[in-house]
Amino acid sequence: MHPAFSVIFFTVASGAGYGLLFVLALLIGFGLLAPAFWTGFIGFGVSFALITAGLLSSFLHLGRPERAWRAFSQWRSSWLSREGVLAIITYLPAGLLALLFTFFEPSRGILIVLSALSALCAVATVIATGMIYRSLQPIRAWCNGWVVPAYLVLGLASGLLLGNLLVFAAGAQATILVQIASVVALLAAALVKFRYWRFIDTMPAFSTAESATGLGHIGKVRLFEAPHTQENFLNKEMGYRIARKHAAKLRRIALVGGWLVPAGFVLLSLVLPSVLGLFAAILAVALGLAGTLVERWLFFAEAKHAVTLYYGGDKV
Amino acid sequence: MKPQPPIENLSPPVSDEIKTTTCYMCACRCGIKVHLKDGRIRYIEGNRAHPVNKGVLCGKGSAGIMNHYSPARLSKPLLRVGERGAGEFKEIEWEEAMSLATQWLGDIRKTDPRKLAFFTGRDQSQALTGWWAQQFGTPNYAAHGGFCSVNMASAGLYSIGGSFWEFGEPDWDRARYFLMFGVAEDHDSNPIKAGLAKLKANGAKYVAINPVKTAYSAIADEWIGLRPGTDGAFILAIIHELLKAQKIDLDFLVRYTNAPWLTIHAPGSADHGLFARDEEGKPLAFDQMSKSIVSAMRADIAPALTGEFTLADGRKARPVLRLLVERYLDPSHAPEEAAKVTGISAETIRRIAAEIAHAAFEQQIEIPVAWTDWAGRRHESFIGRPVAIHAMRGISAHSNGFQTCRALHVLQMLIGAVDTPGAFRYKSPYPRPAPMPIRPGGKVGEVQPGKPLPRPPLGFPIGPEDLLVEADGASRRIDNAYSWHAPMANHGLMHMVIRNAWAGEPYEIDTLFMYMANMAWNSSMNSAGTAEMLAAKKPDGSYRIPHIIYSDAFFSETVAYADLVLPDTTYLERWDCISLLDRPIGSAHGPGDAIRQPVVKPDRDVRPFQDVVIDLGARLGLPGLTTPEGKPLYPGGYADYIVNHQRAPGIGSLAGWRGKDGSAQGTGEPNPDQLKRYVENGCFWKYELPHEAEFYKHSNKAYLDHAVQMGFMARPDQIVLQLYVEPLQKFRLAAEGHGPIQPPEELRARVRDHFDPLPIWYPPFEQQRLDQDEFPFYAITQRPAAMYHSWGSQNAWLRQIHGANRLHINRATAQRMGLADEDWVNVTSHHGRITCQVKLMEGVNDRTVWTWNAIGKRAGAWNLEPDAPEARLGFLLNHLIAETLPEQDGRRDLNSDPITGQAAWYDLRVRIEKAHAPAGQTLPQLATLKSPPAMKPPAQVLRYGKGIAEPYWKDDAK
Amino acid sequence: MTTLPPLSQKKLGLVIDLDTCVGCHACAVNCKEWNTAGTSGPLTDIDPYGADAAGVWFNRIHSFEAGEGEASRTVHFPKSCLHCETPACVTVCPTGASYKRAEDGIVLINPETCIGCKLCSWACPYGAREYDYDGGTMKKCTLCIDRIYNENLEEVDRVPACVATCPASARHFGDLGDPESKVSKLVAERGGYDLMPEMGYRPVNKYLPPRQRQNTSGCTGAGASLPAPEPAADGVLGWLDRILSR
Numbered sequence A: 001m002h003p004a005f006s007v008i009f010f011t012v013a014s015g016a017g018y019g020l021l022f023v024l025a026l027l028i029g030f031g032l033l034a035p036a037f038w039t040g041f042i043g044f045g046v047s048f049a050l051i052t053a054g055l056l057s058s059f060l061h062l063g064r065p066e067r068a069w070r071a072f073s074q075w076r077s078s079w080l081s082r083e084g085v086l087a088i089i090t091y092l093p094a095g096l097l098a099l100l101f102t103f104f105e106p107s108r109g110i111l112i113v114l115s116a117l118s119a120l121c122a123v124a125t126v127i128a129t130g131m132i133y134r135s136l137q138p139i140r141a142w143c144n145g146w147v148v149p150a151y152l153v154l155g156l157a158s159g160l161l162l163g164n165l166l167v168f169a170a171g172a173q174a175t176i177l178v179q180i181a182s183v184v185a186l187l188a189a190a191l192v193k194f195r196y197w198r199f200i201d202t203m204p205a206f207s208t209a210e211s212a213t214g215l216g217h218i219g220k221v222r223l224f225e226a227p228h229t230q231e232n233f234l235n236k237e238m239g240y241r242i243a244r245k246h247a248a249k250l251r252r253i254a255l256v257g258g259w260l261v262p263a264g265f266v267l268l269s270l271v272l273p274s275v276l277g278l279f280a281a282i283l284a285v286a287l288g289l290a291g292t293l294v295e296r297w298l299f300f301a302e303a304k305h306a307v308t309l310y311y312g313g314d315k316v
Numbered sequence B: 001m002k003p004q005p006p007i008e009n010l011s012p013p014v015s016d017e018i019k020t021t022t023c024y025m026c027a028c029r030c031g032i033k034v035h036l037k038d039g040r041i042r043y044i045e046g047n048r049a050h051p052v053n054k055g056v057l058c059g060k061g062s063a064g065i066m067n068h069y070s071p072a073r074l075s076k077p078l079l080r081v082g083e084r085g086a087g088e089f090k091e092i093e094w095e096e097a098m099s100l101a102t103q104w105l106g107d108i109r110k111t112d113p114r115k116l117a118f119f120t121g122r123d124q125s126q127a128l129t130g131w132w133a134q135q136f137g138t139p140n141y142a143a144h145g146g147f148c149s150v151n152m153a154s155a156g157l158y159s160i161g162g163s164f165w166e167f168g169e170p171d172w173d174r175a176r177y178f179l180m181f182g183v184a185e186d187h188d189s190n191p192i193k194a195g196l197a198k199l200k201a202n203g204a205k206y207v208a209i210n211p212v213k214t215a216y217s218a219i220a221d222e223w224i225g226l227r228p229g230t231d232g233a234f235i236l237a238i239i240h241e242l243l244k245a246q247k248i249d250l251d252f253l254v255r256y257t258n259a260p261w262l263t264i265h266a267p268g269s270a271d272h273g274l275f276a277r278d279e280e281g282k283p284l285a286f287d288q289m290s291k292s293i294v295s296a297m298r299a300d301i302a303p304a305l306t307g308e309f310t311l312a313d314g315r316k317a318r319p320v321l322r323l324l325v326e327r328y329l330d331p332s333h334a335p336e337e338a339a340k341v342t343g344i345s346a347e348t349i350r351r352i353a354a355e356i357a358h359a360a361f362e363q364q365i366e367i368p369v370a371w372t373d374w375a376g377r378r379h380e381s382f383i384g385r386p387v388a389i390h391a392m393r394g395i396s397a398h399s400n401g402f403q404t405c406r407a408l409h410v411l412q413m414l415i416g417a418v419d420t421p422g423a424f425r426y427k428s429p430y431p432r433p434a435p436m437p438i439r440p441g442g443k444v445g446e447v448q449p450g451k452p453l454p455r456p457p458l459g460f461p462i463g464p465e466d467l468l469v470e471a472d473g474a475s476r477r478i479d480n481a482y483s484w485h486a487p488m489a490n491h492g493l494m495h496m497v498i499r500n501a502w503a504g505e506p507y508e509i510d511t512l513f514m515y516m517a518n519m520a521w522n523s524s525m526n527s528a529g530t531a532e533m534l535a536a537k538k539p540d541g542s543y544r545i546p547h548i549i550y551s552d553a554f555f556s557e558t559v560a561y562a563d564l565v566l567p568d569t570t571y572l573e574r575w576d577c578i579s580l581l582d583r584p585i586g587s588a589h590g591p592g593d594a595i596r597q598p599v600v601k602p603d604r605d606v607r608p609f610q611d612v613v614i615d616l617g618a619r620l621g622l623p624g625l626t627t628p629e630g631k632p633l634y635p636g637g638y639a640d641y642i643v644n645h646q647r648a649p650g651i652g653s654l655a656g657w658r659g660k661d662g663s664a665q666g667t668g669e670p671n672p673d674q675l676k677r678y679v680e681n682g683c684f685w686k687y688e689l690p691h692e693a694e695f696y697k698h699s700n701k702a703y704l705d706h707a708v709q710m711g712f713m714a715r716p717d718q719i720v721l722q723l724y725v726e727p728l729q730k731f732r733l734a735a736e737g738h739g740p741i742q743p744p745e746e747l748r749a750r751v752r753d754h755f756d757p758l759p760i761w762y763p764p765f766e767q768q769r770l771d772q773d774e775f776p777f778y779a780i781t782q783r784p785a786a787m788y789h790s791w792g793s794q795n796a797w798l799r800q801i802h803g804a805n806r807l808h809i810n811r812a813t814a815q816r817m818g819l820a821d822e823d824w825v826n827v828t829s830h831h832g833r834i835t836c837q838v839k840l841m842e843g844v845n846d847r848t849v850w851t852w853n854a855i856g857k858r859a860g861a862w863n864l865e866p867d868a869p870e871a872r873l874g875f876l877l878n879h880l881i882a883e884t885l886p887e888q889d890g891r892r893d894l895n896s897d898p899i900t901g902q903a904a905w906y907d908l909r910v911r912i913e914k915a916h917a918p919a920g921q922t923l924p925q926l927a928t929l930k931s932p933p934a935m936k937p938p939a940q941v942l943r944y945g946k947g948i949a950e951p952y953w954k955d956d957a958k
Numbered sequence C: 001m002t003t004l005p006p007l008s009q010k011k012l013g014l015v016i017d018l019d020t021c022v023g024c025h026a027c028a029v030n031c032k033e034w035n036t037a038g039t040s041g042p043l044t045d046i047d048p049y050g051a052d053a054a055g056v057w058f059n060r061i062h063s064f065e066a067g068e069g070e071a072s073r074t075v076h077f078p079k080s081c082l083h084c085e086t087p088a089c090v091t092v093c094p095t096g097a098s099y100k101r102a103e104d105g106i107v108l109i110n111p112e113t114c115i116g117c118k119l120c121s122w123a124c125p126y127g128a129r130e131y132d133y134d135g136g137t138m139k140k141c142t143l144c145i146d147r148i149y150n151e152n153l154e155e156v157d158r159v160p161a162c163v164a165t166c167p168a169s170a171r172h173f174g175d176l177g178d179p180e181s182k183v184s185k186l187v188a189e190r191g192g193y194d195l196m197p198e199m200g201y202r203p204v205n206k207y208l209p210p211r212q213r214q215n216t217s218g219c220t221g222a223g224a225s226l227p228a229p230e231p232a233a234d235g236v237l238g239w240l241d242r243i244l245s246r
């Protein structure tokens, strides 16, 4: 699949945004984060900025962005529509939570209810995002059980890294908890993606040039001539090919640079003095997000669409 | 929110006007309906009522809109201002263009009309242009046939008075066994596809003989992937098998062919091998009833088919069939021998022969329709041998093509499968006498200043006396046609014109006038060299070809080399005439012809070329185009000419609705309303033959009478099919030293060895002269169905299908050579080298490489962006093909069939090597052409159709 | 509306005969020609005269080779929307622009409401959805809905453009939901099949496989070779010595 930057950015940013929202909501809900203007302003600000930038970027991906509102209509069947609806819905409890948390001193009860709703919505939205891909039969690298967990764990890890930075900076009491959670999430992300890659590398062919053409009874099927001598929409959108070696390198970069090293930095921030610790936390965020961008790019670039079977591919 | 399904408008209006005309995206002549909406072309579809396409339309025809609105259309006459080939032009007015042309041509006509070489290409106005050349007085006229498929045409016309190509068609409805030799697409584009589908529906067997298994060959029941140029050996081996098994149709041979005709047997004498004839010139046969030698044309005889007889003058004579049977029973024609040459196993050849015989004789068809033969005898039914054959350029574009085509016709005759049910059938107005009684004009004394030629420049020589040669044997025509290089060059040798004009051989010309032929590119051999020749100068700085006038509708590669460019209309903007005098739309069911009408008005300052030549003729005062007072005879241009010109009394361009009131067909006075009647009828006229005239047309009285009445033939004489072609023997005798007109020494062997009156096979010339190990591959081209030569590349839709080409090579062979898909290779012939990319495939003969024809374009041409894939990734094999063969004995013979002069494109041999430092683009890359002034750069986004359609979704669920 | 309607009785679709298709592209170009000025038009072409021309096509012709060497088969393979019975291209659409008609099963896109998210093209395994980069919406084969019911056309013309134009009669249009229809019978007789059945989309369009080759001895009823009568010992062509009247 063609790795369109707008979509990559969207999923990474909104994943991180919802991740952060989830972390904030949990911290607030469990009373681990005391209402404070700056914590609220920056924490929710960053979260909403990421979510909103992601959504805006996904609009950029649309051919007719001015009609984007129509996308909320088909939640009964479409995960994309559900994602849109959930994204909007999430703004309600999360916005209220942010407002009350930042500017007022609401009661615990209200905070607990709003936090729970926000966290739930954040999770649901990310699940919906994952489900958009998970539900695409023609793309075997997406249509499997690893995709939603990966979206969740990567969103969570990104959110935790951001949360870690926030609580670290705020000097909040939950710092260690968040740090440990971050490390666990990063390791989980690494594990899930590692297993995911193993899975897509070893999955049996679902469709082949033979099944795509129905000509397998004659023998091996090879493309003799494509319909067009230059690339058409399908080739451009779905015919992206990446060399195995290149992909392997990028996987290593994501795995090590994006998740393992940041986990190290988080652990470092645990032991280092505050300024250096802050620096480590910042680096962890930067590397983690960069790693997730690489991961997301690969998620597209490595995914083979069944239509490639009509353009010279032999199996997907 | 639950949106309702949108409300659809299921009946949107389609168009506000429909006009019929004839497609011209290729030469198939399909009928079309053009839908117009607000003056724009909404849609072009096939005309269901039309006899050619019956409603279907091919990919090219469906893309007509894009040719019509092409950004490469020329828009005004152009006069060269820079050097030739540099593309520096200025726009001029038509009056200036016409007076310039009149001045150039007028000077020539006054002094030496030969100095005008008028050559036309893929046009359908040869009835006009050939006649015009005759009126002008130059023999140097021809259309593209010489490089196209004249082998096919000539072999057929001399053998059976008709041919495959555009002169005949298989009986798709009844054939049980169908053999198709060397056809990729052919002119009968749509009918062939429809026909193949019919064969399949009927469960007939279809065998494709072709080194490549694509397109039509892909759907064959059996694929015979022989080596190029070896079909002759394959066919003669089948004939060997049939003769050995005595599986031939003797009744048919006796009645309809020259099998019983006696040939003089006097080796070494001047009439050896000629027909024994009576005083009236009638051929003789030995009648077994009267035991005497009588006219072979008599109906009441039982002629001998074998034996030897003594003529009245004591000479011995033998029937044709005896010679034939002896020849082909010879073990040299056994399948084992053919297997060595063709690469097809003897077993397969034997099986095919058995299948042919089985279909012909065990599956005989009888159609219970009574008919009367030429001699007035009634037959109760038509007997059919349901073996149909079709062949095209895979056979003919070789230097042995004429003889191979002949072999096919002999095979057809032997099994009685010529115009019989289930077999090959003539398309009206064929058959015609084999050959037609027209001899080429332009002999010594016939070309005179200010005078027309006494006969048309093209005809059918039947002996050395008909050649256009000087006393010393040199060519009288600029293209060597009808010289000893190519004695039976019935369509001229267009591929030699530029080279000869450049070389001043046999003489210098003044003006090269071309129409609709992209001679600076894909229709020439040695394309890059040809472009150079067009621009070459003499030491004094003048051009070797002093004037070049060219008519094209688009900015082709050749436009850049013209001094004067006459911009034509598109096919939707003019009157055209697809006349019975040229190649009409007849079928086995009867004659037909068609017109094009202007469907839209030109939005540019362009004129139909036919109007232009008629105007030019009038300005030059050509007879037939001017009144006695010197006024233009056809002030109404081509439309006026189509209706009012009479070739012979009662015979004009169109055969339908003739006579003052339009009631006559075939012959009759001009009818002022004729075009109107055509338009009313969908722009075509079709005559259905009565059933009794549908088969055996060569010998069918009803048909022959009809042909005379229609003006196709002078007399209703039987057309005796020629197993043995006597004119060939006449030329051979001359080469052997007999008679007053003999070939020059250097051409003697070429004529002697190849002019065999019975078909022979010999290896293609280029192969004979090259080391097979040095050039191990055969290299050929194929036409893609969705592209027409060069003129499809300007088409925004078609070029997405064929924007670049690859050299296709057999996978196993390539892997042995270490080649993989998309690898760059150097392809070298004895003449040149190109660099291109390969694509591996299974379905190709292991010694053959091929590519789609004419996809490669010169950068800048056709108003394509200079980095278009056609220019950077596309390529032509033409750069590798030379007009002449590798030198031998200090001579360079023509790379053409020795009999007809047919360009031997598919004789090409090459070597292939991996290119180690590929340039990333194909080579050669000629300098980028500059587009003519005022040609707008092409659109970046094409939204054709926007604003034409009515809204369909009325409610968008707001 | 992107939830699928209940399965319709009527299932309009195409049956494509791979045994007669010669890969001529007529159906593809005629489709483009009809539709570019039709309801889903224009079928925009980007860079139409340049290096990277890419246009919208609803129908495309692929060519495959199956098997190896002499025995390989070249198969031309046209492909347009298969108007699947359970197509995710419809259900994934967030706007309802992509819908399946309840009346006849035709899958359509409403160009007025499509937002150009391209998700449906990802969801189609067959590559039948075509993004118009210029207009910003998705387009696709409409089964010529603006022809097949169009009262402004003569009744015989109310078939898809690609079907009407196919010179080799390799395309058939009809109701595959009716077992008695011509197309259903063709499918039954010739073993018509689905592309990628494993996707579970249940295409309505069917493909008829190329027929078995006939290239072995006896395939037409003829023998492996012609029996040759004994030639006359003296080499005389006696068999030609017959009294046959002209």
Ligand SMILES: Nc1nc2c(c(=O)[nH]1)N[C@H]1C(S)=C(S)[C@@H](COP(=O)(O)OP(=O)(O)OC[C@H]3O[C@@H](n4cnc5c(=O)[nH]c(N)nc54)[C@H](O)[C@@H]3O)O[C@H]1N2
Pocket (backbone or CB within 6 Å): B121, B122, B144, B147, B148, B149, B515, B516, B517, B518, B519, B522, B523, B524, B551, B552, B553, B554, B555, B556, B557, B558, B568, B569, B570, B571, B609, B781, B782, B788, B789, B790, B791, B853, B854, B877, B878, B905
């Ligand atoms: N290697 C190789 N070369 C070949 C062949 C091959 O098989 N292999 N085939 C040969 C054969 S058989 C042929 S016939 C030739 C064909 O080659 P050409 O005769 O050159 O045919 P085209 O390239 O189709 O077009 C000729 C010119 O006609 C112009 N034209 C198109 N429409 C009109 C019109 O309405 N009016 C005017 N005035 N001009 C118009 C086009 O712009 C183009 O410049 O190629 C030959 N060359």
Ligand SMILES: Nc1nc2c(c(=O)[nH]1)N[C@H]1C(S)=C(S)[C@@H](COP(=O)(O)OP(=O)(O)OC[C@H]3O[C@@H](n4cnc5c(=O)[nH]c(N)nc54)[C@H](O)[C@@H]3O)O[C@H]1N2
Pocket (backbone or CB within 6 Å): B026, B027, B060, B148, B149, B181, B182, B183, B184, B185, B186, B187, B188, B189, B209, B210, B211, B212, B227, B228, B229, B230, B231, B392, B393, B394, B395, B398, B780, B781, B782, B783, B784, B785, B786, B787, B788, B789, B850, B853, B906
């Ligand atoms: N779509 C389309 N249609 C066209 C044209 C076009 O450009 N495009 N051009 C028109 C013109 S001008 C012409 S002349 C006709 C030509 O019509 P075709 O004769 O069909 O044209 P070619 O492409 O030359 O096809 C030659 C075929 O012969 C095969 N072949 C080559 N050498 C041999 C051989 O030695 N033996 C055998 N058995 N086969 C061989 C090739 O593989 C190829 O399949 O087509 C006309 N129709």
Ligand code: SF4
Pocket (backbone or CB within 6 Å): B023, B024, B025, B026, B027, B028, B029, B030, B053, B056, B057, B058, B059, B060, B061, B062, B188, B189, B190
């Ligand atoms: S075969 Fe195609 S291009 Fe040629 S005349 Fe017919 S429709 Fe036109």
Ligand code: SF4
Pocket (backbone or CB within 6 Å): C020, C021, C022, C023, C024, C025, C026, C027, C028, C061, C076, C078, C165, C166, C167, C168, C169, C170, C171
């Ligand atoms: S028009 Fe017919 S023969 Fe041509 S590609 Fe389409 S289906 Fe095949």
Ligand code: SF4
Pocket (backbone or CB within 6 Å): C080, C081, C082, C083, C084, C087, C088, C089, C090, C107, C123, C124, C125, C126, C127, C128, C129, C140, C201
């Ligand atoms: S072929 Fe593709 S676009 Fe057509 S209905 Fe099936 S899934 Fe949808």
Ligand code: SF4
Pocket (backbone or CB within 6 Å): C092, C093, C094, C095, C096, C097, C098, C109, C113, C114, C115, C116, C117, C118, C119, C120, C121, C137, C138
């Ligand atoms: S591109 Fe249009 S039709 Fe396709 S899913 Fe998006 S909104 Fe629906």
Ligand code: SF4
Pocket (backbone or CB within 6 Å): C030, C031, C032, C034, C035, C058, C059, C080, C081, C140, C141, C142, C143, C144, C160, C161, C162, C163
């Ligand atoms: S049915 Fe109509 S829209 Fe669909 S492929 Fe055929 S012509 Fe194109």
Ligand SMILES: [Mo]
Pocket (backbone or CB within 6 Å): B144, B147, B148, B149
């Ligand atoms: Mo030709």
